[in-house]
Amino acid sequence: MQRSFNLYCQISKLPYMRIRFFLLTVFSAFIFQSCLKDKMLYTYTIARPVYEQKSVVYANIRSNAPQQVEHPGKIYLYGNYIFLSEVDKGVHIIDNSNPASPVRKAFINIPGNLDIAVKGNTLYADLYSDMVVVDITDPLAARFVRYIPNVFPYRYTEYGFTSDSSRVIVDWIRKDTTVNHSDFLTYYKADMMVFASSSSGASTQNGGVRSPMGVAGSMARMSIVGDFMYCVNTYNLLSYQLDQPTDPQKTATNNVGWNIETIYPFRNKLFIGSSNGMFIYDITNPAVPVRESQFSHARACDPVITDGAYAYVTLRDGTSCTGTANQLDVVDVSNMSTPFLLKTYAMTNPHGLTKSGNYLFICDGRDGIKIYDATLPGNLSLKKHITGINTYDAIAWNDNLLVVADEGLYQYNISNPVSPVLRSKITVKK
Amino acid sequence: MRYYFPVLFCMMIFSAGLHAQNKPRFSTQNTVGLLIGGSDNAPQLQTVNGVAFNNWFTGIGAGIDWYYQRSIPVFVSANRYFTTSPRRQVFLTTGAGINYPWGKPDYFTNGWGYELQMSPGLFWTAGLGYKINIGKQNDNLLIQLGYNNKAHSQETTYAMPCLIAPCPVSKEKYSYSFNALSLKLGWGF
Numbered sequence: 001m002q003r004s005f006n007l008y009c010q011i012s013k014l015p016y017m018r019i020r021f022f023l024l025t026v027f028s029a030f031i032f033q034s035c036l037k038d039k040m041l042y043t044y045t046i047a048r049p050v051y052e053q054k055s056v057v058y059a060n061i062r063s064n065a066p067q068q069v070e071h072p073g074k075i076y077l078y079g080n081y082i083f084l085s086e087v088d089k090g091v092h093i094i095d096n097s098n099p100a101s102p103v104r105k106a107f108i109n110i111p112g113n114l115d116i117a118v119k120g121n122t123l124y125a126d127l128y129s130d131m132v133v134v135d136i137t138d139p140l141a142a143r144f145v146r147y148i149p150n151v152f153p154y155r156y157t158e159y160g161f162t163s164d165s166s167r168v169i170v171d172w173i174r175k176d177t178t179v180n181h182s183d184f185l186t187y188y189k190a191d192m193m194v195f196a197s198s199s200s201g202a203s204t205q206n207g208g209v210r211s212p213m214g215v216a217g218s219m220a221r222m223s224i225v226g227d228f229m230y231c232v233n234t235y236n237l238l239s240y241q242l243d244q245p246t247d248p249q250k251t252a253t254n255n256v257g258w259n260i261e262t263i264y265p266f267r268n269k270l271f272i273g274s275s276n277g278m279f280i281y282d283i284t285n286p287a288v289p290v291r292e293s294q295f296s297h298a299r300a301c302d303p304v305i306t307d308g309a310y311a312y313v314t315l316r317d318g319t320s321c322t323g324t325a326n327q328l329d330v331v332d333v334s335n336m337s338t339p340f341l342l343k344t345y346a347m348t349n350p351h352g353l354t355k356s357g358n359y360l361f362i363c364d365g366r367d368g369i370k371i372y373d374a375t376l377p378g379n380l381s382l383k384k385h386i387t388g389i390n391t392y393d394a395i396a397w398n399d400n401l402l403v404v405a406d407e408g409l410y411q412y413n414i415s416n417p418v419s420p421v422l423r424s425k426i427t428v429k430k
Numbered sequence: 431m432r433y434y435f436p437v438l439f440c441m442m443i444f445s446a447g448l449h450a451q452n453k454p455r456f457s458t459q460n461t462v463g464l465l466i467g468g469s470d471n472a473p474q475l476q477t478v479n480g481v482a483f484n485n486w487f488t489g490i491g492a493g494i495d496w497y498y499q500r501s502i503p504v505f506v507s508a509n510r511y512f513t514t515s516p517r518r519q520v521f522l523t524t525g526a527g528i529n530y531p532w533g534k535p536d537y538f539t540n541g542w543g544y545e546l547q548m549s550p551g552l553f554w555t556a557g558l559g560y561k562i563n564i565g566k567q568n569d570n571l572l573i574q575l576g577y578n579n580k581a582h583s584q585e586t587t588y589a590m591p592c593l594i595a596p597c598p599v600s601k602e603k604y605s606y607s608f609n610a611l612s613l614k615l616g617w618g619f
Contacts, residue, residue: 025575026613036468038498039607045600 043178050171052111057168061132061144063093063106068429072404077215077397078118081105081139084409085113091125093139099400099411100423106140111170112155117222117229122245124222124229128155128168131231133246145246152221154234217393217404218264218303218352225265228286232260232272237281237289251287262303269336271311273302278313280336295331295339303352309334310342310377312360314350326350328362330377343378352393354401359383359417361401363391369403371417383418457482457489459509459572461616465497467609472496474612478507478525485511491525494532495580497610502530503553503580517563522556529553529580545588551581557612567619574614581607 069092073085082094082102090113093106112128121137122145131151136142216223222231229240229248237256240248259275270281270289277296281289297315304313311333315325328345349365360374369391371384390406401412401420408427412420459478464471473496480489487509495501505527511519531548557576564571586602 030466032611033466033471034468036466036609036611038467038469038609039605041605043603043605 039180041178041180043176046175046177048173048175049169050173051167052170054166054168057109057111057127057170058132058144058147060109061134061142062108063140063142064109065107066104067092067107069104069409069426070429072392072406072409072428073114074116074219074393075217075395075402075404075409076116076118076220077395077402078136078139082402082409083116083118083123084404085116085125087114088112091116091123093142094409094426096411099413102409102411102424102426104426106142108134108142110134111168115221115231117216117220117224119224119229119242119245122242124224124248126152126155126222129153131248133248135246148240148248151231151238152233215395215397217395218305218354219262219393221261221263223263223265223270225270225283226286228283230263230265230270230283230289232256232263234258234260236260237263237270237272239287239289241287252289254281254289254291256291264303264305266306266308269306271304271306273304273313275302278302278304278311278331278339280333280339282336293337293339295341297325297329297341305353305355306333307355310374311339312353312355312374312377314347314353314362316347316349316351316365328353328380330380343380345380351391352404354394354396356396356399356401356414356417359396359414361394361396361414361417363394363403363405365392366390369394371420373418384420386420454481454483456480457487457568457619459487459489459616459618461572461574461614463574463612463614463616465495465578465610465612467497467611469608470498470610472498472610474614476503476614476616480507485513487511487521491527495529495578497578497580497608499582499606500532501580501582502532504528504530505553505555507555509559511561519561521559521561523559523574523576524554524556526552526554529582531582531584545586547585547587549583549585551583551606553578553580555579555612559614561618569617569619572614572616572618574612574616576612576614578610578612579607581605 071087073087076083080095080097082096084092084094086092090110091108092104095103095105110125110127110132113125115126117124121135123134123136125132129150129152131148133145134142135145222229227242229242231238235255237254238250239252241251242248256272256279257274260272262273264271268282268284270283272279272281277294279294280292282292283289302313302315304311311331313329313331315327315329317326326347326349328347328350330342331339332342333339347364348367351363351365353362358373358375360372362370364370368385368387368389370382372380373383374380392404395402396414399413399415401414403410408425410425411423413423414420457480461476463474465474474493476491476493478489478491480487489507491507492502492504495503505525507525509521509523511521513519528550529552530550534546555576555578557574559572559574562571583603583605588600
C-alpha cells in the first residue's frame, strides 16, 4: 500500500508542479496587470469665438471688395442684382445683368447673417438677433443706416456662446487638439456621468416673393408686402410698417407657435411654415395679421409656396428639424379657411422650391433638382431630374432658374422647363 | 501603405514555415483564453489553421477578442517547437495581422446628426507555449502565455444644428492601442 502511494506521488509530482507553476503564472499576470498601459488618444477641434465691438461691426457694414462664395445661403433678386447671403458672414452683391456671366461686385460684412429682404433702395438683413437696415441706393456703395434690436431673439446665442450687448461674434478660430483619453473612457466604462462636477400682395407665378424690384426664395424668414415687412422668428410673426423704409416701425407681434421657419406671402395672405404645420394669416389689415387657418403635418422642416389654389409644402428631416419625414405635401387651399391634404409625394431631403407656370422646381437636397409638371397637382409628373448637386433653395424668374447649392450658385435657362440649360455657375470656394 | 510592413512580415513568417517543411500536414490550434490589461479583463477565442512539419507550425488565424472593444483579429501565425520530452514541447509563438472592430462602443448612442466610423488597426501577438500530447494521434493540449497588442480607431462626426445647411461638423477621433497579457488554453492536432 505504501509502495503504491509512493509510486503515485512519483508519477503525479511533475504534472502537479507544472500545474502549480501555471497557476502561479496566471496569478502573476494579474499582479502585473497594472503595469500594462493602454494608449487611448482623443483628437477633437476647439472652436473659439472672435468677438468684435458692435460699433466696429456697424462701421464695416458697407460695400467692401468682393469675396469668394464659401457657404451660400438665401438669395434675393433685386433688379439686375442678386443678393446672396454668405452664412454668418454677410451678403454678396452680384451683378446679374448677364445671367450667363454674373459678376461679384461687392460684399457687405454682416456677421451672423442668414436672411435678407429688399424694398426699394433699402436692404434689411439679420445680424444674429438684431436686424440691420442698409441703404443700397447704389448697391456698390451700400451704407449702414440703423439697427433694430432683438428681432430674432433665438439667435442670441451661437453654439453655446453668448455675446454681451456691446459685442458680436465675427469669426471662429479652430484648433485641433489631441489628449490622452484614458480617464474619459474609464468614466464611461464605469457607467458614470462624465458631468460629475412680394410686393403689395401681388401673387407671383414664379414661386418667389415679389417686392417692387425683388424676389425672395422660399426659405425666407423675412418678406415684404407693400409697405409692410413681416419677419418670423422661432415663435412670433413680427409686422413692421415701412412708410419710412429706413425706419421700420413695429405694428404687431403674433404668437404663431413653435419652431417657425419660413414665410411666403400670397395676395392678402401669409403662408407660414413651421416644424409641425403650415399657418395661413390674413393681412387684409396689413398692420395686424390675423390667423385664418392651420394645416398640421408630421414634425419636420417645411418651406411652403402657393399658387393660390394649392400650397406646396416640403418636409424634411435633419439636425435641427428632427422628424423623419422627407416628402412633398400638396395642400388644397382653394378655401383658405379649410386647407386639406391632397396628396403626398416621397422625396429624398427636400428644401426650397419654386414654381414657374405649371412647372414645380424642388431642391431635393443631395438628390439635386427635380422638375415636375404640376398641371395636375394630384398627379405630379417628374419631367427632369438634375443630379450631382446638393441644392438648398431656388427662384424661378423670367425664364431663369437660380439655384443655391453647396457647390455654388447655378443659373439655368428654363424657357423650356423640361430641358433646362445651364447658363452659369459661381463656384463655392472649398 | 500603413499595413505594408506587417503584412510583409507575416508573409515572411508564413514562407519560412513552409520552406522548413518536407511533408506538411494540416494542423489546427483552437484556444479560449483571458486577456489581462490595464483597462479591462476580457475573454478571447482563437483558431489558427495551417500546416505543420517537424518543429514548425504556420497558419492563418482569426478570433474574437472582447478586450474593451469587441474585435476580430485576423492574422498570420507561426510557432517554433522545442521538444522537452517525447510527449511534451515548449514553443515560441508569434503572429501579426489586422484587428477589425466589431460593432460600436457600448457608450455610443445614435442621435440626430451623429455618425460613427470604425476603422481597423494592427494586431500582433507573441508568447511562449507548452504543448502536451494527449492521445495516440496528434491531439494535444495547449497552454500559452503571451502579450497582445491590438489597435483600431473610431471617428465620430456630429453635424451641429444650424439654420442653413451644410451645418458645421464637429469631428472627434479616438485612436486606441490596447496592450494585454494573454493566457490561453486549447486543443489542437
